[in-house]
Amino acid sequence: MAYQQSDLDKLHATLVAVATGAQEVQFADGRRTKFQTVEGVTAAISVVEAQLRMQQRALGGIVRHRTPYYRSGL
Template identity: 50%
Template sequence: MTTWTTSDLATVRSAIASGIRSVTFADGRKTEYQSLDQLIAAEQVIEAALKMQAQAVSGVLRRRTPYYRNGL
């Protein structure tokens, strides 16, 4: 599992802004994306992972309990 950093997110966002498809992350990994759509998808994945990491650190856990109602 990859641990993402905020600098990785910033790197991907700057690559999107400049139109470059090759990204080198903070830990030295280099990835070349086929299209801008893949780069945007990577940005969304990294952003979601960072949010989950922040929630895990803060200890906030939200659970939803379904409420069922009889339709009669």
């Protein structure tokens, strides 16, 4: 599933709201999630941020692969 910047913005706004009580957030694709703790919101924020970074890298066209080097020649 692809997240959007608006989803991240909503999560940041929800972080403030959860500090005062339970808050529900609706994502761009229509899903609703109810958060009870600040830790739950911060975990969701880190997941969405990581997903957005991966999407940006994919759009950039740069793909990095690591090739292992073994001294034995394998």
